[in-house]
Amino acid sequence: MAIVKSTIQQQVADAIAAIEPNDRPVATIQTITGPSPWLTNGVLGLIGQLLVKYYFVTLTHRVVVIHRTSRISNRPQEVLYVIPLEQARVSISDVRRNPLWSSLRFQLPGEATPTRMNIHRIWRTEMDTFVNGLTGGAPGVPGQYPAPQLPGQAPYPQQQAPVPPQQGYPAPPQQPYPPQQQAYPAAPPQQAPGQYPPAPGANPYQS
Template sequence: MAILKSTIQEQVAQAIASIEPNDRPVATIQTVTGPSPWLTNGLIGLIAQLFIKYYFVTLTHRVVVIHRTSRISNRPQEVLYVIPLDQARASLSDVRRNTLWSSLRFQLPNEPKPTRMNIHRVWRAEMDTFVNGLLGGGPGVPGQYPQQGAPGQYQAAPPVPGQYPQAPAAAPYPPQQPAAQYPQAPGQYPQAPGANPYQG
Protein backbone atom coordinates (compact mmCIF):
# COMPACT_ATOMS: atom_id res chain seq x y z
CA MET A 1 0.00 0.00 0.00
CA ALA A 2 1.36 3.42 -0.99
CA ILE A 3 1.62 5.55 2.12
CA LEU A 4 4.38 8.03 1.32
CA LYS A 5 3.07 11.07 -0.52
CA SER A 6 6.06 11.05 -2.88
CA THR A 7 5.29 7.43 -3.86
CA ILE A 8 1.65 8.28 -4.52
CA GLN A 9 2.63 11.30 -6.62
CA GLU A 10 5.04 9.16 -8.64
CA GLN A 11 2.33 6.54 -9.27
CA VAL A 12 -0.12 9.19 -10.45
CA ALA A 13 2.53 10.77 -12.71
CA GLN A 14 3.27 7.34 -14.24
CA ALA A 15 -0.44 6.71 -14.81
CA ILE A 16 -0.78 10.06 -16.61
CA ALA A 17 2.40 9.52 -18.65
CA SER A 18 1.13 6.12 -19.80
CA ILE A 19 -1.96 7.82 -21.22
CA GLU A 20 -0.56 11.15 -22.42
CA PRO A 21 3.26 11.24 -22.53
CA ASN A 22 3.34 14.93 -23.52
CA ASP A 23 1.69 16.20 -20.36
CA ARG A 24 3.04 16.44 -16.82
CA PRO A 25 1.36 16.81 -13.42
CA VAL A 26 1.64 20.17 -11.68
CA ALA A 27 -0.17 19.22 -8.47
CA THR A 28 -1.93 16.08 -7.27
CA ILE A 29 -4.24 15.97 -4.26
CA GLN A 30 -5.87 12.99 -2.62
CA THR A 31 -9.52 13.63 -1.79
CA VAL A 32 -12.35 11.94 0.08
CA THR A 33 -15.89 12.83 -0.94
CA GLY A 34 -18.82 13.33 1.37
CA PRO A 35 -19.40 15.34 4.53
CA SER A 36 -16.60 16.48 6.78
CA PRO A 37 -14.47 13.51 7.94
CA TRP A 38 -15.09 14.75 11.50
CA LEU A 39 -18.68 13.54 11.08
CA THR A 40 -17.81 10.07 9.79
CA ASN A 41 -16.72 8.40 13.03
CA GLY A 42 -18.24 5.46 14.89
CA LEU A 43 -21.36 3.77 13.54
CA ILE A 44 -22.14 6.74 11.32
CA GLY A 45 -18.64 6.35 9.86
CA LEU A 46 -19.24 2.71 8.96
CA ILE A 47 -22.41 3.64 7.11
CA ALA A 48 -20.76 6.67 5.50
CA GLN A 49 -17.97 4.46 4.09
CA LEU A 50 -20.57 2.96 1.75
CA PHE A 51 -21.17 6.34 0.14
CA ILE A 52 -17.83 8.13 0.10
CA LYS A 53 -15.36 7.90 -2.77
CA TYR A 54 -11.61 8.37 -2.92
CA TYR A 55 -10.05 10.30 -5.81
CA PHE A 56 -6.69 11.58 -6.97
CA VAL A 57 -7.29 14.99 -8.55
CA THR A 58 -4.39 16.21 -10.68
CA LEU A 59 -3.79 19.56 -12.33
CA THR A 60 -1.56 19.13 -15.38
CA HIS A 61 -0.34 21.78 -17.81
CA ARG A 62 -3.35 21.06 -20.06
CA VAL A 63 -6.22 19.48 -18.10
CA VAL A 64 -7.50 18.28 -14.73
CA VAL A 65 -7.43 14.48 -14.44
CA ILE A 66 -9.48 12.60 -11.85
CA HIS A 67 -8.49 9.01 -11.04
CA ARG A 68 -10.45 6.63 -8.85
CA THR A 69 -8.31 5.57 -5.88
CA SER A 70 -8.05 1.98 -4.68
CA ARG A 71 -9.14 1.73 -1.06
CA ILE A 72 -6.88 -1.29 -0.54
CA SER A 73 -3.62 -0.32 -2.27
CA ASN A 74 -4.11 3.49 -2.35
CA ARG A 75 -2.99 3.46 -5.99
CA PRO A 76 -4.59 5.31 -8.90
CA GLN A 77 -7.08 3.18 -10.78
CA GLU A 78 -9.03 4.13 -13.91
CA VAL A 79 -9.34 7.67 -15.21
CA LEU A 80 -12.86 8.88 -14.48
CA TYR A 81 -12.70 12.39 -15.91
CA VAL A 82 -10.41 14.53 -18.03
CA ILE A 83 -11.57 18.13 -17.79
CA PRO A 84 -10.21 21.02 -19.90
CA LEU A 85 -8.72 23.81 -17.79
CA ASP A 86 -11.36 26.46 -18.53
CA GLN A 87 -14.15 24.05 -17.64
CA ALA A 88 -12.28 23.00 -14.47
CA ARG A 89 -11.95 26.67 -13.43
CA ALA A 90 -15.69 27.12 -13.73
CA SER A 91 -16.27 23.82 -11.84
CA LEU A 92 -14.28 24.79 -8.74
CA SER A 93 -16.07 26.51 -5.85
CA ASP A 94 -16.24 26.92 -2.07
CA VAL A 95 -12.55 26.31 -1.32
CA ARG A 96 -11.99 26.18 2.43
CA ARG A 97 -8.51 25.93 3.93
CA ASN A 98 -8.67 24.55 7.47
CA THR A 99 -6.22 23.25 10.06
CA LEU A 100 -6.77 19.50 9.56
CA TRP A 101 -9.37 18.91 6.85
CA SER A 102 -9.69 21.43 4.05
CA SER A 103 -12.34 21.11 1.37
CA LEU A 104 -13.46 22.30 -2.02
CA ARG A 105 -16.46 21.67 -4.22
CA PHE A 106 -16.01 20.48 -7.77
CA GLN A 107 -18.74 20.08 -10.37
CA LEU A 108 -18.07 16.67 -11.90
CA PRO A 109 -19.50 16.04 -15.38
CA ASN A 110 -22.97 14.47 -15.40
CA GLU A 111 -23.47 15.07 -11.67
CA PRO A 112 -26.48 17.14 -10.55
CA LYS A 113 -24.55 19.27 -8.03
CA PRO A 114 -20.94 19.97 -7.04
CA THR A 115 -19.15 17.20 -5.13
CA ARG A 116 -17.54 18.09 -1.82
CA MET A 117 -13.92 16.89 -1.77
CA ASN A 118 -12.11 16.79 1.58
CA ILE A 119 -8.34 17.18 1.63
CA HIS A 120 -6.18 16.19 4.62
CA ARG A 121 -3.53 18.65 5.80
CA VAL A 122 -0.82 16.32 4.45
CA TRP A 123 -1.99 17.44 0.97
CA ARG A 124 -2.62 21.11 1.84
CA ALA A 125 0.47 22.50 0.05
CA GLU A 126 -0.55 20.60 -3.08
CA MET A 127 -4.10 21.92 -2.68
CA ASP A 128 -2.70 25.47 -2.60
CA THR A 129 -0.74 24.82 -5.79
CA PHE A 130 -3.78 23.20 -7.42
CA VAL A 131 -6.14 26.08 -6.57
CA ASN A 132 -3.69 28.90 -7.35
CA GLY A 133 -2.52 27.20 -10.54
CA LEU A 134 -6.04 26.55 -11.77
CA LEU A 135 -7.51 29.95 -10.88
CA GLY A 136 -4.37 31.78 -11.98
CA GLY A 137 -5.19 31.21 -15.63
CA GLY A 138 -1.94 29.57 -16.73
CA PRO A 139 -0.06 26.34 -16.19
CA GLY A 140 0.18 26.20 -12.42
CA VAL A 141 3.90 25.65 -12.13
CA PRO A 142 4.79 25.46 -8.43
CA GLY A 143 6.33 28.72 -7.27
CA GLN A 144 4.94 30.71 -10.20
CA TYR A 145 1.68 32.10 -8.92
CA PRO A 146 -0.09 35.13 -10.37
CA GLN A 147 1.15 38.45 -8.98
CA GLN A 148 -1.18 40.66 -7.00
CA GLY A 149 -2.79 43.35 -9.12
CA ALA A 150 -1.95 41.75 -12.50
CA PRO A 151 -4.82 42.44 -14.92
CA GLY A 152 -7.18 39.51 -15.34
CA GLN A 153 -5.46 37.38 -12.73
CA TYR A 154 -6.03 36.45 -9.12
CA GLN A 155 -4.09 37.54 -6.09
CA ALA A 156 -1.31 35.26 -4.97
CA ALA A 157 -2.81 35.06 -1.47
CA PRO A 158 -6.46 34.59 -0.55
CA PRO A 159 -8.15 37.89 0.34
CA VAL A 160 -10.21 36.23 3.09
CA PRO A 161 -8.45 33.89 5.55
CA GLY A 162 -9.37 30.29 4.77
CA GLN A 163 -10.92 30.95 1.36
CA TYR A 164 -9.70 31.50 -2.18
CA PRO A 165 -11.27 33.85 -4.70
CA GLN A 166 -13.77 32.25 -7.06
CA ALA A 167 -13.49 32.27 -10.83
CA PRO A 168 -15.66 34.96 -12.44
CA ALA A 169 -18.77 33.90 -14.36
CA ALA A 170 -17.31 34.98 -17.70
CA ALA A 171 -13.61 34.16 -17.44
CA PRO A 172 -11.46 35.29 -20.42
CA TYR A 173 -10.35 31.82 -21.51
CA PRO A 174 -10.69 30.18 -24.93
CA PRO A 175 -13.81 28.03 -25.35
CA GLN A 176 -13.52 24.26 -24.98
CA GLN A 177 -15.78 21.34 -25.79
CA PRO A 178 -18.42 20.63 -23.10
CA ALA A 179 -17.72 17.67 -20.84
CA ALA A 180 -20.61 15.63 -22.18
CA GLN A 181 -18.77 15.29 -25.50
CA TYR A 182 -15.78 13.59 -23.86
CA PRO A 183 -16.40 9.83 -23.49
CA GLN A 184 -15.10 8.57 -20.18
CA ALA A 185 -13.11 5.63 -21.48
CA PRO A 186 -10.87 4.08 -18.81
CA GLY A 187 -7.21 3.83 -19.72
CA GLN A 188 -6.98 6.75 -22.12
CA TYR A 189 -7.66 10.43 -22.27
CA PRO A 190 -11.03 10.95 -23.93
CA GLN A 191 -11.19 12.74 -27.28
CA ALA A 192 -13.88 15.14 -28.40
CA PRO A 193 -15.12 14.55 -31.97
CA GLY A 194 -12.55 16.15 -34.24
CA ALA A 195 -10.56 17.70 -31.38
CA ASN A 196 -7.77 16.80 -29.00
CA PRO A 197 -7.58 18.71 -25.69
CA TYR A 198 -3.79 18.29 -25.89
CA GLN A 199 -3.46 20.06 -29.23
CA GLY A 200 -3.70 23.72 -29.98
Protein backbone atom coordinates in the same frame (compact mmCIF):
# COMPACT_ATOMS: atom_id res chain seq x y z
CA MET B 1 -0.21 0.06 0.19
CA ALA B 2 1.26 3.42 -0.79
CA ILE B 3 1.20 5.69 2.24
CA VAL B 4 4.18 7.96 1.52
CA LYS B 5 3.00 11.05 -0.33
CA SER B 6 5.94 11.12 -2.73
CA THR B 7 5.25 7.50 -3.70
CA ILE B 8 1.58 8.28 -4.34
CA GLN B 9 2.48 11.31 -6.45
CA GLN B 10 4.89 9.24 -8.53
CA GLN B 11 2.26 6.55 -9.10
CA VAL B 12 -0.21 9.14 -10.34
CA ALA B 13 2.44 10.76 -12.55
CA ASP B 14 3.29 7.36 -14.03
CA ALA B 15 -0.39 6.64 -14.67
CA ILE B 16 -0.78 9.93 -16.53
CA ALA B 17 2.43 9.44 -18.51
CA ALA B 18 1.23 6.00 -19.60
CA ILE B 19 -1.83 7.46 -21.31
CA GLU B 20 -0.60 10.93 -22.32
CA PRO B 21 3.20 11.27 -22.42
CA ASN B 22 2.96 14.86 -23.73
CA ASP B 23 1.47 16.11 -20.45
CA ARG B 24 2.77 16.19 -16.89
CA PRO B 25 1.35 16.90 -13.41
CA VAL B 26 1.55 20.25 -11.67
CA ALA B 27 -0.16 19.17 -8.43
CA THR B 28 -1.95 16.04 -7.20
CA ILE B 29 -4.27 15.90 -4.20
CA GLN B 30 -6.02 12.96 -2.60
CA THR B 31 -9.65 13.69 -1.81
CA ILE B 32 -12.58 12.05 -0.04
CA THR B 33 -16.04 13.00 -1.22
CA GLY B 34 -19.09 13.50 0.96
CA PRO B 35 -19.67 15.36 4.22
CA SER B 36 -16.91 16.19 6.67
CA PRO B 37 -14.66 13.20 7.50
CA TRP B 38 -15.25 14.06 11.14
CA LEU B 39 -18.79 12.81 10.55
CA THR B 40 -18.18 9.92 8.15
CA ASN B 41 -15.18 8.49 10.00
CA GLY B 42 -16.18 9.23 13.57
CA VAL B 43 -19.95 9.22 13.94
CA LEU B 44 -21.05 6.99 11.07
CA GLY B 45 -18.04 4.64 11.08
CA LEU B 46 -18.26 1.83 8.51
CA ILE B 47 -21.62 3.06 7.26
CA GLY B 48 -20.05 6.44 6.58
CA GLN B 49 -17.34 4.83 4.47
CA LEU B 50 -20.01 3.50 2.13
CA LEU B 51 -21.15 7.05 1.44
CA VAL B 52 -17.82 8.42 0.25
CA LYS B 53 -15.51 7.99 -2.73
CA TYR B 54 -11.74 8.36 -2.88
CA TYR B 55 -10.19 10.27 -5.78
CA PHE B 56 -6.78 11.47 -6.92
CA VAL B 57 -7.31 14.88 -8.50
CA THR B 58 -4.42 16.13 -10.62
CA LEU B 59 -3.84 19.49 -12.24
CA THR B 60 -1.61 19.08 -15.28
CA HIS B 61 -0.36 21.69 -17.74
CA ARG B 62 -3.32 20.94 -19.99
CA VAL B 63 -6.22 19.36 -18.06
CA VAL B 64 -7.53 18.21 -14.70
CA VAL B 65 -7.43 14.40 -14.40
CA ILE B 66 -9.48 12.53 -11.80
CA HIS B 67 -8.55 8.93 -10.99
CA ARG B 68 -10.50 6.56 -8.82
CA THR B 69 -8.40 5.52 -5.81
CA SER B 70 -8.11 1.92 -4.66
CA ARG B 71 -9.15 1.65 -1.02
CA ILE B 72 -6.96 -1.43 -0.62
CA SER B 73 -3.70 -0.41 -2.29
CA ASN B 74 -4.21 3.38 -2.33
CA ARG B 75 -3.06 3.40 -5.94
CA PRO B 76 -4.69 5.24 -8.87
CA GLN B 77 -7.18 3.12 -10.77
CA GLU B 78 -9.16 4.06 -13.88
CA VAL B 79 -9.49 7.61 -15.17
CA LEU B 80 -12.97 8.91 -14.37
CA TYR B 81 -12.77 12.43 -15.79
CA VAL B 82 -10.44 14.47 -17.97
CA ILE B 83 -11.52 18.11 -17.79
CA PRO B 84 -10.08 20.93 -19.92
CA LEU B 85 -8.50 23.73 -17.89
CA GLU B 86 -11.06 26.30 -19.10
CA GLN B 87 -13.87 24.10 -17.80
CA ALA B 88 -12.07 23.26 -14.56
CA ARG B 89 -11.55 26.95 -13.75
CA VAL B 90 -15.30 27.55 -13.60
CA SER B 91 -16.00 24.25 -11.86
CA ILE B 92 -14.17 24.92 -8.58
CA SER B 93 -15.97 26.74 -5.77
CA ASP B 94 -16.39 27.09 -1.99
CA VAL B 95 -12.73 26.47 -1.11
CA ARG B 96 -12.24 26.19 2.66
CA ARG B 97 -8.81 25.91 4.25
CA ASN B 98 -9.05 24.38 7.74
CA PRO B 99 -6.48 23.13 10.29
CA LEU B 100 -7.07 19.41 9.61
CA TRP B 101 -9.64 18.82 6.88
CA SER B 102 -9.92 21.42 4.14
CA SER B 103 -12.51 21.17 1.40
CA LEU B 104 -13.58 22.46 -1.98
CA ARG B 105 -16.51 21.84 -4.28
CA PHE B 106 -15.98 20.73 -7.86
CA GLN B 107 -18.60 20.43 -10.58
CA LEU B 108 -18.00 17.03 -12.16
CA PRO B 109 -19.32 16.53 -15.70
CA GLY B 110 -22.76 14.94 -15.69
CA GLU B 111 -23.45 15.66 -12.02
CA ALA B 112 -26.39 17.87 -11.02
CA THR B 113 -24.57 19.64 -8.19
CA PRO B 114 -20.92 20.27 -7.26
CA THR B 115 -19.20 17.45 -5.38
CA ARG B 116 -17.63 18.26 -2.03
CA MET B 117 -14.02 17.04 -1.88
CA ASN B 118 -12.27 16.86 1.48
CA ILE B 119 -8.48 17.19 1.63
CA HIS B 120 -6.33 16.19 4.61
CA ARG B 121 -3.71 18.65 5.85
CA ILE B 122 -0.84 16.49 4.54
CA TRP B 123 -2.02 17.52 1.05
CA ARG B 124 -2.48 21.20 1.92
CA THR B 125 0.58 22.44 -0.01
CA GLU B 126 -0.61 20.58 -3.10
CA MET B 127 -4.11 21.94 -2.54
CA ASP B 128 -2.70 25.49 -2.49
CA THR B 129 -0.94 24.86 -5.80
CA PHE B 130 -4.02 23.21 -7.29
CA VAL B 131 -6.40 26.01 -6.33
CA ASN B 132 -4.00 28.80 -7.28
CA GLY B 133 -3.28 27.06 -10.57
CA LEU B 134 -6.97 27.16 -11.48
CA THR B 135 -8.10 30.45 -9.98
CA GLY B 136 -4.93 32.49 -9.78
CA GLY B 137 -6.48 34.06 -6.69
CA ALA B 138 -8.94 35.86 -8.96
CA PRO B 139 -11.87 37.62 -7.26
CA GLY B 140 -15.37 36.50 -8.06
CA VAL B 141 -14.67 32.84 -7.50
CA PRO B 142 -17.13 31.40 -4.92
CA GLY B 143 -15.29 30.73 -1.68
CA GLN B 144 -12.48 33.08 -2.77
CA TYR B 145 -9.10 31.59 -1.95
CA PRO B 146 -5.90 33.56 -1.31
CA ALA B 147 -3.32 32.89 -4.00
CA PRO B 148 -0.33 31.11 -2.43
CA GLN B 149 3.05 31.76 -4.01
CA LEU B 150 6.53 30.54 -3.50
CA PRO B 151 9.12 33.31 -3.14
CA GLY B 152 9.90 34.70 -6.57
CA GLN B 153 7.29 32.51 -8.27
CA ALA B 154 4.58 34.04 -10.44
CA PRO B 155 0.98 32.77 -10.19
CA TYR B 156 0.36 29.74 -12.36
CA PRO B 157 -1.49 31.46 -15.22
CA GLN B 158 1.60 33.65 -15.84
CA GLN B 159 4.15 30.87 -15.83
CA GLN B 160 5.76 30.14 -19.16
CA ALA B 161 6.39 26.44 -18.84
CA PRO B 162 7.86 24.73 -21.90
CA VAL B 163 4.77 22.67 -22.65
CA PRO B 164 4.64 20.80 -25.96
CA PRO B 165 1.97 21.96 -28.44
CA GLN B 166 -1.39 20.35 -27.75
CA GLN B 167 -1.77 17.22 -29.79
CA GLY B 168 -3.89 14.15 -29.47
CA TYR B 169 -6.73 15.81 -27.51
CA PRO B 170 -10.02 15.40 -29.41
CA ALA B 171 -12.57 18.17 -29.06
CA PRO B 172 -14.39 18.38 -25.69
CA PRO B 173 -18.16 17.81 -25.67
CA GLN B 174 -20.56 20.70 -25.62
CA GLN B 175 -22.84 19.27 -22.90
CA PRO B 176 -23.28 19.05 -19.97
CA TYR B 177 -21.43 22.15 -18.86
CA PRO B 178 -22.43 25.23 -16.80
CA PRO B 179 -24.14 28.06 -18.73
CA GLN B 180 -21.09 30.31 -18.46
CA GLN B 181 -18.94 27.83 -20.34
CA GLN B 182 -17.42 29.22 -23.52
CA ALA B 183 -17.33 27.16 -26.69
CA TYR B 184 -14.08 25.28 -27.14
CA PRO B 185 -12.20 25.17 -30.41
CA ALA B 186 -12.03 21.77 -31.99
CA ALA B 187 -8.78 19.90 -31.37
CA PRO B 188 -6.54 18.95 -34.29
CA PRO B 189 -7.95 15.98 -36.22
CA GLN B 190 -4.68 14.08 -35.95
CA GLN B 191 -4.45 12.03 -32.75
CA ALA B 192 -1.17 11.56 -30.95
CA PRO B 193 -0.35 8.10 -29.59
CA GLY B 194 -1.29 7.62 -25.95
CA GLN B 195 -4.16 10.09 -25.79
CA TYR B 196 -6.35 10.15 -22.71
CA PRO B 197 -8.91 7.34 -22.88
CA PRO B 198 -12.63 8.17 -22.76
CA ALA B 199 -13.65 8.58 -19.11
CA PRO B 200 -17.04 7.22 -17.98
CA GLY B 201 -19.46 10.03 -17.35
CA ALA B 202 -17.22 12.68 -18.87
CA ASN B 203 -15.62 11.67 -22.19
CA PRO B 204 -14.34 15.23 -22.79
CA TYR B 205 -11.98 14.05 -25.51
CA GLN B 206 -13.86 12.13 -28.16
CA SER B 207 -11.98 10.11 -30.74
